[in-house]
Amino acid sequence: MKLPHFDYQAPASLDEAVALLVAGDGGARPLAGGQSFVPIMAFRLAEPSMLVDLRKIPGLDQIEIGDEGVRIGAMVRWRDLLDDARLASALPLLPAAIDHVAHYQIRNRGTVGGSLAHADPAAEMPTIALTCDAVIDVIGSKGKRSIPAADLFTGPLMTSLDSDEIITSVLLPAWPASRRWGFQEFSRRRGDFALAGIAVFYDEDASGVVANAHIGAISVGDTPLRLSKAEAALNGRKIDEATLAEVAAVASGEVDPNGDIHASARYRKALVGTLLSRALSAAANRKA
């Protein structure tokens, strides 16, 4: 369908953008790549009074890698992440996951900030943020604040952001070079939204005993999920066949996905176990 009517502004600073959102009184929405919000308007699921395009605001398109970790500006596109060769060592889980996001043309426009704000439980970036204990920096009429990923996602396509708040960047904490990780997802067609996906990382001691397990799941709940029972089951263990089977079963039992026309709930539950077991074997077998 054609889009509903709305006003359009492309302010040159964050302050002006926030002022426009405040003036819009809940009816004005930020616009980043438009790769989620334009379809939503085409389906008339949203009819904003005004779009506040962030494209002219300087400083939101940087990827900074430092001691505290990887800081990604809100307007960094999927394409920019995939083109940044530094990430393969600074945070290898990230490009591995982003490689599954959408299609070529969409990756040229879609942004990290837009994906976090859109909060789709089937999207990769929100789950990566949650898995990595990322912190999201925002600015609004009440000033700046930093929101832990665990507090950002409140429901399907819902966040704890106020209507006048803009995400400026996300910080993914520093990643030790020896960390083990895996990413697996299953979709009907490459680039489509995942029927289910798993992101995992852990640290291990010299004898291969797992500590600090982090497991995130895509597309099996109303929000991105952390599988805390599976994490507890994995900590203190070595990766072998018995561990894989046990942890996969715990993960499968821990999720309560909805079924839809793409996949039944039972199938999605089974996928979680299978994908986790594959992700963990990849993690254990990858040459450090």
Next chain:
Amino acid sequence: MKIELEVNGAAVSAEVTPRMTLADCLRHELHLTGTHVGCEHGVCGACTVIVNGDAVRGCLMLAVQAQGAKVTTVEGLSLEEGLTPLQQAFKHHHALQCGFCTPGMLTTLHALLTDEPEASEERIRDVISGNICRCTGYVPIIEAAMDARASYQQSRGDK
């Protein structure tokens, strides 16, 4: 709102409302109907145009966002003299039947092969996964793209 942009090498301007997509602006205001509109929500790829060198969905970009941009549509890929090597390869391999998806296929592949003239078959398949074709079964399109790589490798060498 009035926007000014460059389309296929020519400076143009158009009077648009904010809700008008770039694809509709190209078709209805600038009369470049080579860009096709299928699903209008980002799934089919028929509307693909090249904006500042990047292939994008014309139905997911607002015309007002193209202010100042350089846009190339499928019309802009043609030569006066005859078919381009990519078009010739499409013809040779029967990479189109009804032709509805073809503008999006050509713009996508042109952007890809300009950037990555050595693209592997796997890469081409991955990129084309964002473009739906209901006729050809894709295999001839992949073959045409593989064939056309040589001309992009050469034109990169010429530069």
